Amino acid sequence: MTRRLLEGSEAVAEAMVAAGCRFFAGYPMTPFTEVLEHMARLLPEYGGTCINAESELEAVGMAWGAAATGTRSATGSTGQGLSLMQESLSELVSAHVPLLVLNMARAQGDYFQATRGGGHGDYRMPVLAPKDAAEAVDLMRPAFELADRWRTPVLMFGDYYLAHTAQSVDVPDVVDPPPPGDWALDGSTGGSGHAKLLSPLGDHKRRDDVGYDLQEHYRRVARGVQEMTEGIEPMWEELGTEDAEVVVMAWGTPGRYVRAAVRELRERGRKVGFLRPVTLYPFPDAAVQQAAKNARLVAVYENNQGQMTDDVRLALEGRVPVRFIGGLSLDHSGFGIAPDLEVATLVQRIEEVLPA
Amino acid sequence: MMIEREGLQVIDTATPPDVPARLVDDFTPELIDVGTHGLCPGCGEPIAVRALVEAIAELGLTQKAIAVFGIGCYTAFSNNLDVEVLQALHGRAPSLATGVKRARPGTFVVTVQGDGDMVNEGLQEVLHTAARGEAVTCVMLNNGVFGETGGHLTATTVLGQRTKNTLEGRNAHDHGYPILLADVIATLEGASFVARCAVNDAGNVARTKRHLTRAFEVQMAGGFSFVEILTMCPTGWFIDTLDAPDYLSGNLAAVHAPGVVKDAARG
Amino acid sequence: MTLTRGTVVIDEEACKGCDLCVDACPPRVLVMTKEHVNSKGYRYPMLLPGCTGCRACAQICPDFVFQVYKYETPQEVA
Numbered sequence: 001m002t003r004r005l006l007e008g009s010e011a012v013a014e015a016m017v018a019a020g021c022r023f024f025a026g027y028p029m030t031p032f033t034e035v036l037e038h039m040a041r042l043l044p045e046y047g048g049t050c051i052n053a054e055s056e057l058e059a060v061g062m063a064w065g066a067a068a069t070g071t072r073s074a075t076g077s078t079g080q081g082l083s084l085m086q087e088s089l090s091e092l093v094s095a096h097v098p099l100l101v102l103n104m105a106r107a108q109g110d111y112f113q114a115t116r117g118g119g120h121g122d123y124r125m126p127v128l129a130p131k132d133a134a135e136a137v138d139l140m141r142p143a144f145e146l147a148d149r150w151r152t153p154v155l156m157f158g159d160y161y162l163a164h165t166a167q168s169v170d171v172p173d174v175v176d177p178p179p180p181g182d183w184a185l186d187g188s189t190g191g192s193g194h195a196k197l198l199s200p201l202g203d204h205k206r207r208d209d210v211g212y213d214l215q216e217h218y219r220r221v222a223r224g225v226q227e228m229t230e231g232i233e234p235m236w237e238e239l240g241t242e243d244a245e246v247v248v249m250a251w252g253t254p255g256r257y258v259r260a261a262v263r264e265l266r267e268r269g270r271k272v273g274f275l276r277p278v279t280l281y282p283f284p285d286a287a288v289q290q291a292a293k294n295a296r297l298v299a300v301y302e303n304n305q306g307q308m309t310d311d312v313r314l315a316l317e318g319r320v321p322v323r324f325i326g327g328l329s330l331d332h333s334g335f336g337i338a339p340d341l342e343v344a345t346l347v348q349r350i351e352e353v354l355p356a
Numbered sequence: 357m358m359i360e361r362e363g364l365q366v367i368d369t370a371t372p373p374d375v376p377a378r379l380v381d382d383f384t385p386e387l388i389d390v391g392t393h394g395l396c397p398g399c400g401e402p403i404a405v406r407a408l409v410e411a412i413a414e415l416g417l418t419q420k421a422i423a424v425f426g427i428g429c430y431t432a433f434s435n436n437l438d439v440e441v442l443q444a445l446h447g448r449a450p451s452l453a454t455g456v457k458r459a460r461p462g463t464f465v466v467t468v469q470g471d472g473d474m475v476n477e478g479l480q481e482v483l484h485t486a487a488r489g490e491a492v493t494c495v496m497l498n499n500g501v502f503g504e505t506g507g508h509l510t511a512t513t514v515l516g517q518r519t520k521n522t523l524e525g526r527n528a529h530d531h532g533y534p535i536l537l538a539d540v541i542a543t544l545e546g547a548s549f550v551a552r553c554a555v556n557d558a559g560n561v562a563r564t565k566r567h568l569t570r571a572f573e574v575q576m577a578g579g580f581s582f583v584e585i586l587t588m589c590p591t592g593w594f595i596d597t598l599d600a601p602d603y604l605s606g607n608l609a610a611v612h613a614p615g616v617v618k619d620a621a622r623g
Numbered sequence: 624m625t626l627t628r629g630t631v632v633i634d635e636e637a638c639k640g641c642d643l644c645v646d647a648c649p650p651r652v653l654v655m656t657k658e659h660v661n662s663k664g665y666r667y668p669m670l671l672p673g674c675t676g677c678r679a680c681a682q683i684c685p686d687f688v689f690q691v692y693k694y695e696t697p698q699e700v701a
Binding site: 357358361362364365366367369370371372373375376377378379380381382383384388391392393395396397398399400401402403406407555557558561562588590597598600601 | 694695
Binding site for chain 2: 023192
C-alpha cells in the first residue's frame with residue numbers, strides 16, 4: 001500500500017492494475033480519456049495489453065474477448081460511449097462473462113443507463129458509485145472480485161470531478177490476477193467431446209438436438225441475476241439518520257457536498273440525516289427504509305432530472321414522501337461541472353424542504 | 357450388394373461394404389458433434405464449416421482453436437462443434453477475436469461470419485482488425501443475402517440479384533453498388549493473406565480447403581488472414597437447390613472473383 | 624459389368640433432397656429417388672455401379688449423408 005497524491009484518472013488506472021487487470025480497451029472521450037492514457041502506459045509494464053479501439057463498440061468487444069480467456073479485463077467510456085456499448089453489456093450478462101466497465105460520466109444523467117434499461121432485455125448488473133478517487137481505489141479490487149464471483153459485468157460509476165481532481169489515495173500493492181475460471185477459453189478442450197462454449201444464447205453444447213434452447217437459458221440467467229442480487233451486500237454511508245425528520249440522499253461526487261451541507265445544518269440544530277448509496281445496484285432498500293423510519297420526508301439531490309429518486313420511491317413503497325431537490329446543473333462545457341455544488345447552495349436547497 | 361429400387365439395379369447403401377474396404381470419409385468430420393441441423397436443403401454453409409474444421413484438424417490446431425461466431429444461419433453450428441467457441445453479437449466477432457488473441461497469443465483464433473454480419477453490421481471491425489494486422493483469421497460465408505431473416509439485401513448483393521427487399525433486382529440507382537470486401541482488405545498493409553473461394557462443386561470445395569489451410573498457416577506465422585467463401589443460398593435466391601451452384605458461378609462469383617487476392621509472404 | 628472402386632453408405636433420413644451430390648459426382652453414379660421419400664418427405668440418392676470413392680459427394684453434401692469407402696480391390700459390379 002502506498003499513499004500517493006494522484007489525479008483521479010491515474011488513481012483509478014493504478015487501482016485497476018494493482019487489482020490484477022491485464023487487459024484494457026477504450027476509445028478517447030472526455031472525461032474518460034486520461035484513464036485510457038494511463039492504462040496504455042501502465043499495462044505493458046505488467047505484461048498486459050491496452051488497445052485504442054476504433055470505437056466504443058469495439059472496445060467492449062475486445063474486452064469481452066479478453067475476458068473470455070479468463071484474463072482480468074476492463075473497458076470504459078463516458079455516458080454516450082456507454083450507450084454504444086449497451087447491446088454488448090446486456091449480452092455479457094447472459095453470456096456470464098466477468099468484466100469491469102467504467103463510466104467516467106458527465107453529471108449524473110446516466111443513472112438509469114447504469115442500473116437498468118441501458119440495454120435490451122431482462123438484465124441487471126452490480127453498480128458501484130464512489131464519491132471520490134479514494135473510494136474508487138478502495139472499491140476497485142472488490143469490483144473485480146464481484147465480477148468474477150457472479151460472472152457478470154460490474155459497472156463503476158465515476159465522473160468528471162473524480163477523474164480530474166487530485167487526491168491523496170492509498171494505492172494497493174500490485175497483485176497477480178487469479179487463475180482463469182474453468183469456464184474460460186484457451187482452446188485446450190478442443191477435440192475432447194466437451195469443447196467449451198461461451199455464448200449469450202446458451203452455455204452448453206447440445207447432443208440431443210440442434211440449436212439453442214433460449215427459454216431454458218434465459219430462465220437460468222434470470223435465476224442467476226436473482227441469486228446475485230440477493231447474494232451481494234448493499235453498501236451505503238449514512239450520517240445522523242437516527243433522529244432525522246428529513247433524510248437527504250445523494251450519490252457519487254455530489255454526495256460529498258450534500259454531506260457537508262447536512263453536517264452544517266446539524267450543527268445548527270436541525271434534525272437532518274444523510275444517506276449515500278454506494279451500491280446503486282443492489283440498491284440499499286432496507287437501509288433507506290430504516291433511515292427514513294421516523295422521517296417525514298426524504299429529499300433527493302442529484303445532478304439530473306431525477307433518476308435515483310425513482311429507486312428511493314420504490315424502496316420506501318409510499319411510506320414516506322420523497323421530494324426531488326436536485327436538477328441539471330452544468331457549466332458551458334457540459335462535462336458535469338456543476339455550479340450548484342457549493343455547500344451554501346445545497347444548504348439552502350435543503351432548508352427549503354425542512355419543516356418550519 | 358445389389359438391390360432393386362424404382363426399377364433400377366442399385367447398390368445396397370444401407371450398411372458398410374462386406375468386402376475389404378477402407379473408410380475414406382465419415383459422415384461428419386471429427387469436430388462436428390451432430391450432423392443434423394435445420395439449415396435449408398442445398399445450403400452452402402455446412403459445406404464451408406466442414407472444410408473449416410477439417411483444415412483445423414489437419415493442421416493439428418484442434419487444441420489451440422477458438423472459433424468466434426457471428427450471427428446468421430451458420431450460428432446453428434456454434435454449439436455443435438468440438439472446438440472451443442466464443443459466440444459474438446452480429447458484426448462483432450473481429451473485436452472479440454482481437455481480445456482473445458491479444459490475451460492468449462498462443463491460441464488459434466478464427467471468426468465465422470456471414471456477409472450481412474461482416475460487411476454490413478461489422479464492416480468497421482473487420483477493416484480495423486485487418487489494418488492492425490491482428491494475428492487472427494476472419495472467414496466470411498458470402499451468399500449475398502441476410503439468410504437468417506429470410507433473404508435480404510446486403511452490401512455484397514450483386515446488381516440484378518433479387519432479394520426480399522430488392523424484388524425487381526438490385527439496381528445501382530436505388531441500392532448502390534456491392535462492396536467487394538476481399539479486394540478492400542487486400543489494400544490494407546496489415547493484411548497478409550486474402551483469398552476468395554466457393555463451395556458450389558467438389559473441386560471448389562477442395563480449393564476452399566487449400567485456401568483455409570494457407571490462411572491458418574499465415575495466422576500461426578503471426579499475420580492477419582482473410583478467406584471469403586461463396587456459399588449457395590437457394591432459399592434467399594428464390595431458385596431450386598439444383599440450380600444454385602450455377603447461379604453462384606454466374607452471379608456471385610462473376611463479381612466477387614475467386615482466387616488468391618493477396619499473399620504477402622509469397623509476393 | 625462396371626468396374627467399381629468404391630462405395631458409400633447413405634444416411635437416407637439425413638438427406639434434404641437438394642440434389643447437389645448428383646451433379647458433383649464425376650462418374651454420375653448417384654440418382655435421386657422419384658417415388659420414395661424419407662420420413663421428412665425428402666427424396667434421397669441411390670448409388671449405381673461405377674463409384675470411384677472420390678468423396679466428392681461427401682464433400683459437397685450439406686447434410687452429412689455420405690460415408691465413403693474405397694475397396695481394397697476394385698469390384699466388377701453388375
